[in-house]
Amino acid sequence: MKKSSIKLAVAGLAALSLVVASCGGSSSSTDTTAAAAATTDECVTPTPVKLQLQWFTQAQFAGYYAALENGYYTDMCLDVTILEGAVDITPQTVLANGEADFAISWVSKALASREGGANIVDIAQVFQRSGTLQVSFKDAGIATSADFKGKKIGNWGYGNEFEIFAALTKAGLDPAADVTLVQQQFDMSGLLAGDIDAAEAMTYNEYAQVLETMNPATGALYTADDLNVVSYEDEGVGMLQDAIWADGSRLADAEYNATAVKFVAASLMGWAFCRDDAQACTDIVVGKGSKLGATHQLWQMNEVNKLIWPAAAGVGMIDEAAWTRTVDLSQNAKNLEGGTVLTEAPDAEAYTNEFVTAAHALLTEKGIDINGASFAPIDVTLTEGGN
Amino acid sequence: MNRFARRAAYRTSMFVLSIVLVVALWEMYKVVGPQDGGKLFGAGVLPRSNDTAMPHVWTMLSRYGRPEVRGSDKRVWVVVLEGAWFSFRLSIVGFLLGSSIGVGLSILMSRFRIVERGLLPYLVVSQTVPLIALAPLVALWGGKLSIFGIEWPRWFSAAVLGAFLSFFPITVGTLRGLASAPAAAVELMESYAASWKQILLKLRFPSAIPYMIPAFKLGASGSVVGVVVAEISTGLKGGIGRLIIEYAREATADPAKVFTAVFGAAALGLTMAGVIAISDVYLMRNRPKETTS
Numbered sequence: 001m002k003k004s005s006i007k008l009a010v011a012g013l014a015a016l017s018l019v020v021a022s023c024g025g026s027s028s029s030t031d032t033t034a035a036a037a038a039t040t041d042e043c044v045t046p047t048p049v050k051l052q053l054q055w056f057t058q059a060q061f062a063g064y065y066a067a068l069e070n071g072y073y074t075d076m077c078l079d080v081t082i083l084e085g086a087v088d089i090t091p092q093t094v095l096a097n098g099e100a101d102f103a104i105s106w107v108s109k110a111l112a113s114r115e116g117g118a119n120i121v122d123i124a125q126v127f128q129r130s131g132t133l134q135v136s137f138k139d140a141g142i143a144t145s146a147d148f149k150g151k152k153i154g155n156w157g158y159g160n161e162f163e164i165f166a167a168l169t170k171a172g173l174d175p176a177a178d179v180t181l182v183q184q185q186f187d188m189s190g191l192l193a194g195d196i197d198a199a200e201a202m203t204y205n206e207y208a209q210v211l212e213t214m215n216p217a218t219g220a221l222y223t224a225d226d227l228n229v230v231s232y233e234d235e236g237v238g239m240l241q242d243a244i245w246a247d248g249s250r251l252a253d254a255e256y257n258a259t260a261v262k263f264v265a266a267s268l269m270g271w272a273f274c275r276d277d278a279q280a281c282t283d284i285v286v287g288k289g290s291k292l293g294a295t296h297q298l299w300q301m302n303e304v305n306k307l308i309w310p311a312a313a314g315v316g317m318i319d320e321a322a323w324t325r326t327v328d329l330s331q332n333a334k335n336l337e338g339g340t341v342l343t344e345a346p347d348a349e350a351y352t353n354e355f356v357t358a359a360h361a362l363l364t365e366k367g368i369d370i371n372g373a374s375f376a377p378i379d380v381t382l383t384e385g386g387n
Numbered sequence: 388m389n390r391f392a393r394r395a396a397y398r399t400s401m402f403v404l405s406i407v408l409v410v411a412l413w414e415m416y417k418v419v420g421p422q423d424g425g426k427l428f429g430a431g432v433l434p435r436s437n438d439t440a441m442p443h444v445w446t447m448l449s450r451y452g453r454p455e456v457r458g459s460d461k462r463v464w465v466v467v468l469e470g471a472w473f474s475f476r477l478s479i480v481g482f483l484l485g486s487s488i489g490v491g492l493s494i495l496m497s498r499f500r501i502v503e504r505g506l507l508p509y510l511v512v513s514q515t516v517p518l519i520a521l522a523p524l525v526a527l528w529g530g531k532l533s534i535f536g537i538e539w540p541r542w543f544s545a546a547v548l549g550a551f552l553s554f555f556p557i558t559v560g561t562l563r564g565l566a567s568a569p570a571a572a573v574e575l576m577e578s579y580a581a582s583w584k585q586i587l588l589k590l591r592f593p594s595a596i597p598y599m600i601p602a603f604k605l606g607a608s609g610s611v612v613g614v615v616v617a618e619i620s621t622g623l624k625g626g627i628g629r630l631i632i633e634y635a636r637e638a639t640a641d642p643a644k645v646f647t648a649v650f651g652a653a654a655l656g657l658t659m660a661g662v663i664a665i666s667d668v669y670l671m672r673n674r675p676k677e678t679t680s
Contacts, residue, residue: 056622056633086622087632088523099527188639189439193423212640286456289624291633293456385641 043077047259052100055085057290059300060204060242061104062281063126067270069284076262092120095245101256102247102263107240107323108330108341109159114350115342119248122351124264124316124359125323126271127307130238132163133207134230135191136198142228145235146171154184154196162341164200166237166333167230175336188213198230204303208296211382221384237333239326241307244316248349265359268315272368275309278302278378299380309372316356323351410444417441442643447650450643463644467630467651474614474626475655477542481549482610482659486603488550489557494587496558497565514555518613519620522548526621545617545626552613553606560602564595600667607659615652627652 053061064082067073073080083100085091091103092110096118105113107122114120134153136142142151145167155161168175175181182196188209191199201207207229215222232238244264250256274281278301285301286294308315330341363370417436424440425433434440451464492510496503525544532539568591576586618628630648638645 084622084624086526086620088519088620089526089622090523094527097527187636192439192639193435193437206639209637209639214640291456291630292636385637385644 046074046077046079047255047262049073049078049080049102049259049263050083050100051080051263052083052089052091052094052103053085054091054104054106054242057082057084057285057288058205058292059282059285059290059297060304062274062285062301062304063271064104064267065270065284065288066273066281067266069287070270070273072266072269072273073263076266078259078262078266080263080266092118092245095120095247098247101259103245104242105245106159107243107326108162110243110245111327111330111346111350112159112341114346115344120245121248121251121349122243122318123246123260123355124244124268125240125318125351125356126244126267126316127240127242127304128311128319128322129307130163130231130233130241131203131303131307132160132232132238132241133201133203134164134167134198134232135188135201135207135210136228136230137191138226138228140197140228142198142230144171145230145237146173148198149173149178151197152180152182152195154182154190154199156184156186156200159341160200161335162329162333163232163237163239165335166239166329167232167235169333170235170237175334181336198228203231203306204300208299208303208382212296212385214384221382237325237329238322239329240318240322243318246355260355261358261362264316264355265362268356268359268363268370269366269368271308271315272363272370272372274301275305275372275375278305293383293385295380295383299382302377302380305375306377309375311371312373314356314360314370315372316359318351318353318356413441413444417443439639439642442646447643447646450641450647463647467627467647470625470627470630470648471651471655471658474611474618474628474652475658477546477614477626478549478607478610478655478659479662480543480546481614482553482607484546485550485553485606485610486557489554489602489606490561492554492558493561493565496562497591498583503562510555510558513551518548518552518616521551522617522620526617526623541623542625544621545614545623548617549610549613552609556602556605556609557599560598560605561595564598564602565591567598568594596670600663600670603666604660604663607663608656611652611656611659615655627655 051064053064055061057065061082064080068080068082083094090113091100091105092113094100095103096113103110103120104126107125110118110120110122134142134145134148136151140151141147148168148171153164155164164181165175168179173179182190184190184196184199186206188199188201188206190196191210192213199206201210210222210227211224213222214220215226244267246260247256251260278298282294282298282301285297290297292300311317313319327342327345331343331345332340334340360370416434420436420441421433422435422437424435438446451467452462455461455463455466492506496506522544525547526541528539528544565587568586572590572594573586576590581589614626615628615631617623618626619632622632623629627648631645631652634641634644634648
C-alpha cells in the first residue's frame with residue numbers, strides 16, 4: 001500500500017518535471033528575456049499586484065476589470081487587486097509611496113509628481129488620444145477655440161485646465177483678458193443653467209450627461225445637434241491622459257520588471273477584449289458595483305474605446321510626438337496665475353516602451369490583434385439619467 | 388394617558404409639524420422664487436428655484452421607490468438604508484473609540500495638572516487640522532498596518548476619523564465636568580481618607596454627567612461627520628458618504644437622486660443623536676437619587 005503510493009508520487013514528479021522541462025524549452029526559443037520570464041506556464045504562488053485607479057469603478061477602467069474578470073491576470077500568474085480612486089486619492093502619490101505597484105494617471109499630472117520627486121515611469125500609454133471637450137449650446141456660437149473670446153469658459157482646475165489654456169494661447173487669446181474663466185463643478189449643471197457658455201467635459205462622461213438630460217424646451221433629451229463641441233485633440237493641443245505608471249525605483253528589480261511586462265500584457269488583453277465586446281465589458285463594470293447607469297457605462301465604454309483604438313503602433317505604445325507635445329504644453333501653457341504644469345522637461349527615463357514592446361510580443365504570440373485597425377465604434381442610445 | 392406618554396406624543400407631533408413646515412417652505416419658495424436665481428449687484432443671492440436645483444419634494448420621495456439604476460432590482464431606499472446602516476455602525480465604532488479616548492484623557496488631565504497644561508494645547512491644535520488632509524493618510528493604513536496580528540481593515544480608517552472629530556468635545560466637556568465637583572465635597576471625601584479612585588468614581592463622575600451629556604451629543608454628531616467625510620474623501624465603499632458622491636455625479640440629469648442620499652445622511656445624524664438622547668434620559672433618571680442620597 002505504502003510502496004505503491006510512493007511509486008505514484010515518483011511517477012507524478014517525473015511527469016511534472018517533464019512538463020516543466022518542455023515549457024522551459026519552448027520559452028527559451030523566444031528572444032526577449034522579459035517575455036521568457038512571462039511565458040513560463042507554472043504558477044506556484046501568484047504575484048500580488050495592486051493597481052491604483054484614478055476614480056471609482058467605471059468603464060474608463062474597463063480593460064483592467066475585464067482582465068481581472070476573464071482571468072488574464074491569473075493566467076499570467078498575477079493576483080491583481082484593483083484599488084478605486086476617490087476625491088483625495090492621488091494615484092501617482094500612492095504609487096510613489098509604495099502603497100500600489102502600478103497606477104493609472106494622466107501624463108501631465110504624473111509628470112508634475114515626477115518633477116516633485118516621485119520616481120514613476122510611464123510604461124504603457126493606454127489612451128492614445130485626449131478625451132477633453134469644451135461643450136456649448138449651438139446658439140453661443142462656439143465652434144473652435146478662437147470663438148472662446150468674450151465667453152464664460154468653464155474649467156475644472158486641479159490640473160485639468162491646461163488644455164484650455166493651451167488652446168487659448170494657440171488661438172492668440174489672453175486667458176486673463178479675453179475670456180471669463182469660471183470654476184466648474186464636475187457636472188454639467190453650470191452649462192444647463194447658463195452660468196457657463198462652454199463647459200469642460202470628457203467625451204466619455206460629462207458630455208453624455210448633457211445628452212441624458214431633458215431639454216425643457218422640447219420635452220425630449222438634448223441631442224448632439226443642440227451642441228457645439230470643441231475637441232482639444234482636434235485643436236492640436238490634446239495632452240496624453242490615462243497611462244499605466246510603474247515605480248521607477250523598482251524597475252531595476254528583475255522580478256518587478258517581469259511582473260510589469262505580464263501586467264501590461266494582461267491589461268492590454270483586457271482592453272482588446274473590451275474593444276471587441278463593449279457590451280460584455282460594460283456588464284463587467286456594472287457587475288463590479290458601479291453606480292452609473294448601464295447605458296451611460298456603455299456610452300463611456302464606447303468613447304473610451306475610441307480613445308484607444310485604432311492604435312497604429314500597437315495598443316499602449318507611447319507615441320513620441322504625442323509625448324513631446326504633452327511635455328511642451330505642460331511647460332508652456334500658462335494658467336491664470338502664470339503657472340505651468342512643469343518647469344522643465346522630464347528626463348528620458350520618464351517613459352519607456354520596453355514593457356509594451358515585450359507585452360506586444362506576448363500578445364502577438366497569443367494571436368491578439370494589438371492594432372485594432374478594423375475597430376468600429378458602436379452606436380449607443382442614451383436614456384434620461386443614463387439609466 | 389400618563390404624563391410621559393403625553394409628552395412623547397407632543398414631541399412627536401412637533402417633530403412632524405417641523406418637517407411639514409420645512410416641506411411647505413421648500414415648495415412655497417419653488418412657487419415664488421426666481422427660476423434662475425435672484426441677483427443683487429451681479430452676485431447670486433437667491434437660490435434658483437428650478438427643478439434641477441430644487442426638485443419637488445414628491446419627486447425626491449418618489450425617487451426612493453424607483454430602482455437605483457435601470458435593470459437593477461434594488462430600489463433607492465434599500466440602497467440608502469443599507470448605506471446609512473453601514474455608516475451608522477462606523478460612527479458608533481468611531482464614537483466609542485472617541486469617547487474612550489476622550490474620557491481617558493480627561494481623567495489623566497484632571498489627575499495631573501501638568502498633563503493638562505502640556506496636552507490641551509496640542510488637542511486644540513489637532514482640531515485645526517482639516518479632516519480632508521488627514522483622511523488620505525489614515526486611509527492608507529488600511530490593509531497595511533496590523534495590530535497584534537489583526538490587520539487594520541479599510542473601514543476602520545473611517546471610524547478612526549470619526550473618533551478624531553468626536554474625542555475633542557468629549558475630552559473638554561468631561562474635563563470641565565470632573566472639575567465641577569464642589570470643593571467642600573472633595574475635602575469631605577478626603578477627610579474620610581477616600582482614595583483618588585474613590586473620589587473619582589463616587590463624586591467626580593456623578594457630578595460631571597450634566598457636562599458630559601452635551602459633550603457626548605457633540606461627539607456623536609462629530610463622529611457621523613467624520614465618518615461621512617472620510618467616506619467621501621477616501622471613497623470607502625458601502626457608506627452613505629460614498630453614495631452622496633456617486634449620486635452627485637448624476638446631479639445633472641437626475642437631481643432628485645442626490646437628495647435621497649443627503650436625507651439618508653441627515654437621518655443617520657438624527658438616529659445618532661437619538662441614541663445619545665436615550666442614554667441621557669437613562670442617566671438623568673438616576674440623577675435625583677444621587678443628589679438626594
